[in-house]
Amino acid sequence: MAVVSKMIEADDLSILGLSLEVALTATLAILPIGIALAWLLAGWRGQGRVLVESILTLPLVLPPTAIGIVLLTLLSKHHALGRVLSDVGIEIMFTWKAAVLASAVMSLPLLVRSARTAFEEIDPRLLGVARTLGDGPLRVFRRVALPLAWRGIAAGVLLSFCRALGEFGATILIAGNIPGRTQTLALAIFHRSQVGRDGDALRLVALVCFVALAAVYATERLGHRRGAAPSAT
Amino acid sequence: MIDLSIRLALQPFSLEVELALAGRVTAVLGPSGSGKTSLLEIIAGLRRAEGRATLDGVTFLDSERGIRLAPERRQIGYVPQEPALFPHLDVSENIRYGVRARSDASTRRVTETCALLEIGELVTRYPHTLSGGEAQRVALARALVTQPRLLLLDEPLAALDAELRHRILPYLMRVRDEAKIPMIYVTHHVGEALALADEAVLLRAGRVEATGPVRYVLTPKLVTSVRHDATFENIVHGVIIAVDDDAGTAMLAPLTAVSRERAPEATPLTVPGGHGLRAGSPATYRVRSEDVLLLRGAPVGISARNVFPARVVGVETLRTDVLVRLASSALEWRALVTAAAVRELEIVTGSELFVAIKTHSFERLG
Numbered sequence: 001m002a003v004v005s006k007m008i009e010a011d012d013l014s015i016l017g018l019s020l021e022v023a024l025t026a027t028l029a030i031l032p033i034g035i036a037l038a039w040l041l042a043g044w045r046g047q048g049r050v051l052v053e054s055i056l057t058l059p060l061v062l063p064p065t066a067i068g069i070v071l072l073t074l075l076s077k078h079h080a081l082g083r084v085l086s087d088v089g090i091e092i093m094f095t096w097k098a099a100v101l102a103s104a105v106m107s108l109p110l111l112v113r114s115a116r117t118a119f120e121e122i123d124p125r126l127l128g129v130a131r132t133l134g135d136g137p138l139r140v141f142r143r144v145a146l147p148l149a150w151r152g153i154a155a156g157v158l159l160s161f162c163r164a165l166g167e168f169g170a171t172i173l174i175a176g177n178i179p180g181r182t183q184t185l186a187l188a189i190f191h192r193s194q195v196g197r198d199g200d201a202l203r204l205v206a207l208v209c210f211v212a213l214a215a216v217y218a219t220e221r222l223g224h225r226r227g228a229a230p231s232a233t
Numbered sequence: 234m235i236d237l238s239i240r241l242a243l244q245p246f247s248l249e250v251e252l253a254l255a256g257r258v259t260a261v262l263g264p265s266g267s268g269k270t271s272l273l274e275i276i277a278g279l280r281r282a283e284g285r286a287t288l289d290g291v292t293f294l295d296s297e298r299g300i301r302l303a304p305e306r307r308q309i310g311y312v313p314q315e316p317a318l319f320p321h322l323d324v325s326e327n328i329r330y331g332v333r334a335r336s337d338a339s340t341r342r343v344t345e346t347c348a349l350l351e352i353g354e355l356v357t358r359y360p361h362t363l364s365g366g367e368a369q370r371v372a373l374a375r376a377l378v379t380q381p382r383l384l385l386l387d388e389p390l391a392a393l394d395a396e397l398r399h400r401i402l403p404y405l406m407r408v409r410d411e412a413k414i415p416m417i418y419v420t421h422h423v424g425e426a427l428a429l430a431d432e433a434v435l436l437r438a439g440r441v442e443a444t445g446p447v448r449y450v451l452t453p454k455l456v457t458s459v460r461h462d463a464t465f466e467n468i469v470h471g472v473i474i475a476v477d478d479d480a481g482t483a484m485l486a487p488l489t490a491v492s493r494e495r496a497p498e499a500t501p502l503t504v505p506g507g508h509g510l511r512a513g514s515p516a517t518y519r520v521r522s523e524d525v526l527l528l529r530g531a532p533v534g535i536s537a538r539n540v541f542p543a544r545v546v547g548v549e550t551l552r553t554d555v556l557v558r559l560a561s562s563a564l565e566w567r568a569l570v571t572a573a574a575v576r577e578l579e580i581v582t583g584s585e586l587f588v589a590i591k592t593h594s595f596e597r598l599g
Contacts, residue, residue: 123317125313125315125317126317126319128274128277128279128304128311128313128317129311129313129317129375130319130330131278131279131303131304131305132277132278132279132304132305132307132309132310132311132376133305133310133330133331133375133376133379134305134331134333134379135305135331136303136305143330144319147321148319148320148321
């Protein structure tokens with residue numbers, strides 16, 4: 001332990017701490033929205049579904065800087081949304097809240113896609129039978145859909161968390177790179193490498209590898225157990 | 234009492250059904266893809282359709298007036314073809330799923346239903362550990378304990394093999410007689426329909442081909458026109474009047490097919506004895522139409538225990554064989570014989586014949 005603590009500097013740990021805080025807050029913030037969107041999309045039989053799904057997937061495929069500049073524009077004082085927020089005293093730009101917002105927007109599609117697939121895998125007859133047994137749509141969601149989809153949702157949450165942890169492009173545009181306030185792991189690695197502190201940067205890489213590996217491993221385990229679970233009927 | 238007037242565009246035809254059902258159990262028969270399952274889903278509220286539907290005077294669908302009661306407010310139980318048990322809940326939690334408030338009455342109802350369907354010992358098991366027949370009974374119990382005003386059963390025995398099918402049928406008959414919940418029962422099995430139902434509906438390509446009392450609707454001609462692989466069975470409902478344990482037989486006083494009353498002049502039938510048969514208990518048996526023998530005159534020295542006179546009321550050619558319908562003191566029998574036998578015995582409508590049936594041709598259903 002002594003060796004490890006010598007190798008890792010206090011600075012590294014505070015960067016890791018901030019990054020975990022930002023990624024965790026972002027993941028928790030998108031959890032209810034993501035699950036609700038996934039449930040609505042899974043049950044949507046009408047037209048327009050594919051279009052909405054495509055739009056929701058955009059953050060996954062666009063350059064993160066593109067999302068960053070859109071957020072930057074929306075939040076600026078020249079835009080209505082930015083003005084309203086500023087009028088009620090909410091400052092987002094270049095605070096940790098901006099880092100959370102950027103991570104949330106970028107990782108929402110991963111959560112929605114995982115959760116939607118999990119909901120779609122549920123035998124629709126189970127949902128129908130639950131209705132005939134006296135449950136309204138919300139109770140069916142809580143008593144049948146959620147318990148049966150939770151593994152897929154949990155896997156989506158872990159993936160979203162990893163995505164949030166690694167967010168760079170949108171974050172640097174709207175949160176800046178302020179040590180101790182908005183400098184997350186991804187930003188710090190970039191910064192250290194830019195100023196020639198490659199060794200310091202690699203220490204951070206090792207830290208983030210450790211956290212990400214744990215999360216991805218957990219995701220894989222969830223997926224395997226889901227595959228081995230008894231079939232729905 | 235259920236009144237339906239329903240339209241739904243399906244591929245490749247549209248479902249258009251007008252029905253007024255007053256029976257305790259209505260069997261719905263028809264070829265695969267004739268709209269049977271869609272009809273049940275519409276009644277349950279799981280599929281949208283145009284038209285009107287009322288149950289005991291309560292309207293739950295009237296598309297013109299914009300009435301479309303949500304499935305959870307219809308009090309209509311639904312057992313789909315696959316049992317569709319909730320895989321994350323154990324049997325007990327599955328059965329209690331629809332029970333709103335836990336009360337002494339609801340607990341008693343659950344216990345009674347488990348006893349009726351003999352699933353009390355399964356309550357701690359999970360659905361994936363159940364056999365097909367067990368899962369089917371649990372699904373039935375789950376619907377029954379909510380005390381629905383109507384129970385919809387979609388081919389509940391279709392996924393089971395023949396052996397299991399005959400073990401489940403008695404439970405359905407118990408539900409009919411003891412829980413007294415009206416049922417609409419989709420099946421493609423004429424024997425099941427005759428054993429369970431008092432009314433029948435024949436569906437073909439989304440249209441009602443025939444409807445009415447089961448005996449009149451399920452005539453060989455109509456049924457074979459809908460199902461080419463249909464088989465014809467004799468279903469005999471009756472009351473046990475004596476049990477001879479030494480001989481391993483019992484005497485059954487048959488009930489008339491239509492009114493289900495004792496047929497006073499009908500000869501009692503000798504049937505196989507078995508577990509739980511007591512004098513006075515109701516029983517239902519099946520005799521395959523191939524196992525009913527026809528004789529020109531009264532036989533002498535015959536091993537078959539059941540021999541009685543009967544009059545031919547119908548002769549219908551089905552593929553290569555001939556189905557002969559006979560009336561004998563308010564009972565109707567169906568015998569499947571070869572065309573050559575019909576020629577030799579000169580069987581025509583009105584012929585007076587003797588019917589012989591071996592004791593062991595009677596198979597107990599419930």
